Amino acid sequence: MIGYLLFFMIFASAVFSIITENVTSLCDAAVASGQNAVELCLSIAGAMAVWGGVMRVAEVSGLTEKLTKILSPMLSKIFRGIDKNSYTLQKIAMNVSANLLGLGNAATPLGISAMKSLAEEEKTNLATKNMTLLMVLNSCSVQIIPTTVAALRQAAGSRSPMEILPCVLIVSLCSLAIAMAAAEILYIGGRREN
Amino acid sequence: MKISSFLVPLIILGVLGWGLWKKTDIFSAFCEGAADSLKLALGLLPTLCFLMLGIGMFRASGAAEALCAALAPVCEKIGLPPECLPLALLRPVSGSGALGVLGEILEGSGPDSFAGRVASVMMGSTETTFYTVAVYFGAAKIKGSRRAVIAALAGDLAAVLLSPLAVRLIIG
Incomplete structure (x- = not known):
């Protein structure tokens, strides 16, 4: 799927640059693309490593567990019909806390x-x-x-890479609320109501 | 705005302090976490190489600009900078692809431009929806993901529409 998309993009670029007689810059871009990929990767690798390190400390020292305990009562209101003392709710809370802290590796399993x-x-x-x-x-x-995202902004020379933080938090909470509302609506009268 | 600059050092200090107080070996824990993240970042590299080839050529040929110009009227109606539209379309499908597009937008328009900020907020507040659905429902062998996909995409759409609004209202 992504293979077709990329082939189409490269095909379109070739056609477009022949029409606009812009083939030299296309060639330059093709040659430079590998270097750009490595630069992009390295520019985020360092920040990801530091953050991954800090968050591993949070995980090992039991801070994520604390967060899990704080989140549990809230989550039991969202997930109705589940036994409050079951492992299920605890696992959900652990998943959400890992996500909150940006522990993608831990959150997925x-x-x-x-x-x-x-x-x-x-x-x-x-x-x-x-x-x-x-x-x-x-x-x-x-x-x-x-x-x-902050690491990428830093690499691109932003004056304030973290300034987007409040926006990101508000937008993701709003979109979560809308997605949850959509889920509630989609399951009105649907199968297996809880 | 300045609060966010304090937040990061504060969290780092808080987490490390808590770790020491709880008598955790913070040094080895940190190094383990950093090693895992580095592996994750390097694992992205092969994909990024192919993606940057496509995205880079698409931009250099002028095709990206032409596409943005063609889509500009639609974007204007919803207040989205046209540069961000490819990101909005690619984001739910490919995480590393979106990362590549974001990198290009930040280089092209500048990270502190309106388009750069909107693209950053969009990237930070969404996920690779289709991948997430596939992984979670696939691994747990759950069928009938149609409603989950619709609900998650509704969230993505909301994030795309709200990002320019939030940047205008909060950063200005």
Whole structure:
């Protein structure tokens, strides 16, 4: 899929540059693209490493567990019909806290295991409202500090790479609210109500 | 705006301080986490090479500019800088592709331009939706993801429409 898209982009570029007689800059771009990719990768690698290090300390020292405890009561209001003392809710809370802290590596396995225990608890392998809500919580990228974006901005010479932080937080919370509302609406009268 | 500049050092200080207080070996924990993140970043590189080839050629040929010009009237209606439209379209499909496009926008328009800020906010507040659905529902063997995809895309659309608004209202 992505292969076709990229081939189409390169094909369109070739046609376009022949029409506009701009072939030299196309050639330059093709030659420079590898270097650009390495530069882009390196410019975010350092910041990702530092942040990954700090967040590993948070994980090992039990800070994510604390966050999980704070989040649990809130999440039990969102995921209705689940046993409050079950592992499921705890796993969801762990998944959300990992996401908040930007621990992508840790968040995915936690989320998958939360999804599995939701399926077990609701005794179905058809997507229920709670599963959709868990999905949406993960696809809306609510995180306290968008490190990758900030690193890219820094690399591009931004005067204030972190200035986007409040905007990112507000936009992701709003889009999460809308996605959750959409999930609620889509499951009105739908299968397997909880 | 200045609060966000304080936030990062404060979080770093807080986390490391808490770690020491809890008698964690913060040095080895930090190094382990950093090593994992470096592996993750380097793992992106092969994809980025191919993506940057496509994106770079597309931009250099002038095709990207022509596409933006053609789509500008639509973008204007929703208040989106036309440069950000490719990012909005690619974001739910490919995470590394979106990263490449964001890099190009930041280089081309500048990170502190309106388009650069909007693109940053958009990137930070969305996820690779289709990948997320595939991974989560696929691994847990859940069928019937149609509604989940619709709900998640509604969230993405909201983020795309709200990003320019938030940048105008908050950063100005």
